[in-house]
Amino acid sequence: MKTVKHKILVLSGKGGVGKSTLSAHLAHGLAEDENTQVALLDIDICGPSVPKIMGLEGEQVHQSGSGWSPVYVEDNLGVMSVGFLLSSPDDAVIWRGPRKNGMIKQFLRDVDWGEVDYLIVDTPPGTSDEHLSVVQYLSAANIDGVVIVTTPQEVSLQDVRKEINFCHKVKLPLIGVVENMSSFVCPRCKKESQIFPPTTGGAEAMCQDLQIPLLGRVPLDPQIGKSCDKGQSFLTDAPDSPATLAYRSIIQRVRAFCHRHPSHEEEQRSTS
Amino acid sequence: MEPAASPGNLSGVRHILLVLSGKGGVGKSTLCAQLALALRHEGKKVGVLDVDLCGPSVPRMLGAQGSAVHQCDSGWVPVYMDQEQSVALMSVGFLLEKPDEALVWRGPKKNALIQQFVSDVAWGELDFLVVDTPPGTSDEHLSVVEALRSHQPLGALLVTTPQAVAVGDVRRELTFCRKTGLRVVGVVENMSGFACPHCSECTNVFSTGGGEELARHAGVPFLGSVPLDPQLARSLEEGGDFMRDFPGSPAYPALAAIARKILDAAQAPGPG
Numbered sequence: 213m214k215t216v217k218h219k220i221l222v223l224s225g226k227g228g229v230g231k232s233t234l235s236a237h238l239a240h241g242l243a244e245d246e247n248t249q250v251a252l253l254d255i256d257i258c259g260p261s262v263p264k265i266m267g268l269e270g271e272q273v274h275q276s277g278s279g280w281s282p283v284y285v286e287d288n289l290g291v292m293s294v295g296f297l298l299s300s301p302d303d304a305v306i307w308r309g310p311r312k313n314g315m316i317k318q319f320l321r322d323v324d325w326g327e328v329d330y331l332i333v334d335t336p337p338g339t340s341d342e343h344l345s346v347v348q349y350l351s352a353a354n355i356d357g358v359v360i361v362t363t364p365q366e367v368s369l370q371d372v373r374k375e376i377n378f379c380h381k382v383k384l385p386l387i388g389v390v391e392n393m394s395s396f397v398c399p400r401c402k403k404e405s406q407i408f409p410p411t412t413g414g415a416e417a418m419c420q421d422l423q424i425p426l427l428g429r430v431p432l433d434p435q436i437g438k439s440c441d442k443g444q445s446f447l448t449d450a451p452d453s454p455a456t457l458a459y460r461s462i463i464q465r466v467r468a469f470c471h472r473h474p475s476h477e478e479e480q481r482s483t484s
Numbered sequence: 485m486e487p488a489a490s491p492g493n494l495s496g497v498r499h500i501l502l503v504l505s506g507k508g509g510v511g512k513s514t515l516c517a518q519l520a521l522a523l524r525h526e527g528k529k530v531g532v533l534d535v536d537l538c539g540p541s542v543p544r545m546l547g548a549q550g551s552a553v554h555q556c557d558s559g560w561v562p563v564y565m566d567q568e569q570s571v572a573l574m575s576v577g578f579l580l581e582k583p584d585e586a587l588v589w590r591g592p593k594k595n596a597l598i599q600q601f602v603s604d605v606a607w608g609e610l611d612f613l614v615v616d617t618p619p620g621t622s623d624e625h626l627s628v629v630e631a632l633r634s635h636q637p638l639g640a641l642l643v644t645t646p647q648a649v650a651v652g653d654v655r656r657e658l659t660f661c662r663k664t665g666l667r668v669v670g671v672v673e674n675m676s677g678f679a680c681p682h683c684s685e686c687t688n689v690f691s692t693g694g695g696e697e698l699a700r701h702a703g704v705p706f707l708g709s710v711p712l713d714p715q716l717a718r719s720l721e722e723g724g725d726f727m728r729d730f731p732g733s734p735a736y737p738a739l740a741a742i743a744r745k746i747l748d749a750a751q752a753p754g755p756g
Contacts, residue, residue, distance in 0.1 A: 225539055225586070227619040228509010232649070258620035259506050259653040301652060304506075304659035306621045309591030337508040337619060338538035339586040340594070366721050367513075370583065371539040378586040401683035407712050411721040437690045441648040 213320065213353040216251070216328045218470040221346065221384070224361045225371030227337035230392035230430070231361045232261040233440055234462075235334035238359075239266075240445040241463035242330050243289040251282060251328045253319060254293035255346055256336035257305050257312045263295035267443025271296055279324035292323050309341035316345045330470070337371075339378040347382045356470050357387035359427065359462075362418075364391055364410035369418050376422060387469045388425035390462055391415035396432040397454070407432060428462040430455050493559055494602065496609040497531065499750045500637040501669065502628070504661070506653030508619035510645045511674035511710070513541035514720055515742075516616040519641075520546070521727040522743035524570045528611040531562060534575035535598050535628050536618040537587050543577040547723025553578045559604040574605045591623035598624060602631035612750070619653075621660040629664045638750055639667035641707070644698060645675045647691035651698050658702050669707075669749050671699040672742055676709035679734055686711075707745050710738040 213219075222235045235252060243250040254262035263269050263283075271283045273296045282290030294305060294315060307315075325331065333350075336342055347355070358379055362372040372389070379386055391414060396405050410417075419426040433455040439446035447456050494500070501519075503512045513536070520530045534542035543549045543563075551563040553574070562572035576587065576597065607613065615632070618624050640661050644654040654671075661668050673695025679686045689712060699706035713735035719726035730736055 258622055261649050264649050264652055302655050302659050304621050304656040306660055308623050339588045340538055341590050365717055367541050373584040374586040377584055378588055398680040398685055399687060400685040403682040405681055407678060407714055409714055409718050432689055434687055434689050437647045441691055
């Protein structure tokens with residue numbers, strides 16, 4: 213972890229809001245600059261979606277003298293997931309907490325990331341073993357911040373507030389909230405609908421209430437699901453989509469946050 | 485520890501159905517709630533046990549948010565949705581002092597509560613107990629399957645959305661069912677298409693076909709596809725009775741059909 217400059221966690225209390233989608237596209241977006249080294253770590257041990265979304269299904273992990281090698285999508289974008297350790301798409305990881313914690317520890321300790329500018333950690337939903345473990349194991353190495361993902365409806369927000377509460381409890385800095393699946397534009401008549409109505413004001417109201425930045429609102433674009441299923445970057449597949457513009461703005465804000473708050477390692481280097 | 489064959493508080497429950505998915509956010513809780521309402525409208529007495537400890541959604545969805553749980557001689561009294569006591573609920577949501585407080589528990593503590601939920605709730609006489617679970621294949625799932633084993637559950641209903649990223653996780657859940665000896669009653673595909681309220685054009689927001697394909701691949705019944713329906717989403721937010729109030733809504737026919745298939749499965753002679 214010493215060779216990793218900025219560490220970003222992507223969390224949500226709620227499942228299915230688009231954490232992995234955002235993590236993958238955050239990675240793609242940051243890696244578009246070929247001088248930026250990006251790493252994506254998927255610690256969702258039961259439901260590892262990242263290999264599929266990154267087009268790396270079926271890839272295997274190799275061990276070398278310096279540890280486990282990540283699987284590279286591009287020269288400057290490496291990925292690690294438990295998905296790479298499973299031999300079949302039907303294999304289930306039916307592990308209780310302690311064994312999951314052990315795996316996460318290995319990922320954080322034994323993966324040879326090399327010199328990395330950004331490490332993005334995709335997490336499973338909830339506030340449990342995996343989250344406690346990643347915070348514990350990374351606490352010495354300082355996490356720059358957390359991006360929280362939600363969808364507009366209260367059923368999501370009520371879980372997300374718990375996640376924000378968790379972040380405060382374990383003293384994780386919050387970069388901000390992303391509201392996904394904000395609205396849907398009909399490809400035929402171009403009129404907007406809200407499939408997931410924000411009955412309590414959506415992420416905007418929650419962020420105002422809790423004084424947390426709203427990093428952006430991403431509309432529902434059917435192309436997103438298709439790109440993820442094909443393992444391609446949606447940013448490249450649909451460069452003019454309003455969803456792409458929203459993602460790019462969010463990526464910019466995350467980058468800016470990391471640069472405004474120098475990492476622990478950078479501070480050490482500047483004072484030595 | 486409870487003796488293995490003790491009937492305990494589930495002795496009056498005729499059929500137990502677990503609602504599972506490897507994937508988060510596909511509509512497990514939604515389906516649990518709608519099934520409970522549909523079965524109640526068929527004259528059945530239903531219980532809903534919510535073992536999603538990190539993200540308990542069922543109380544809000546059934547309009548029982550903020551209710552308190554009381555004790556009686558035979559254990560905890562479930563929260564009833566109505567005077568007739570036709571729908572009984574138990575969830576960690578009722579035990580939290582502050583709804584925004586995160587339950588940051590590791591496995592053993594979660595297991596202990598789930599065991600209590602199974603053996604210490606005075607359900608009384610029920611036709612169906614529907615068990616809502618968190619996403620994944622971990623502590624909660626192992627605990628609830630073990631705790632329910634001696635009560636011979638009817639089986640599991642697996643929920644997916646159409647896209648490959650979701651199906652990929654649900655395949656692993658099917659393996660979980662096989663490995664733990666849990667019969668699969670069928671697969672439901674949720675969020676299958678959205679009919680634009682302005683022009684009626686149907687868009688496959690989250691791709692198409694994955695659920696049916698998965699059921700075919702696994703050799704289990706496909707119970708139906710439920711379309712995206714903002715009226716359903718709104719009803720869940722408000723804790724309303726969607727099955728009573730919106731029979732003309734796009735999601736209604738599919739949900740009613742699924743409930744009928746569950747009733748058929750419960751009446752058919754067979755394992756469990």
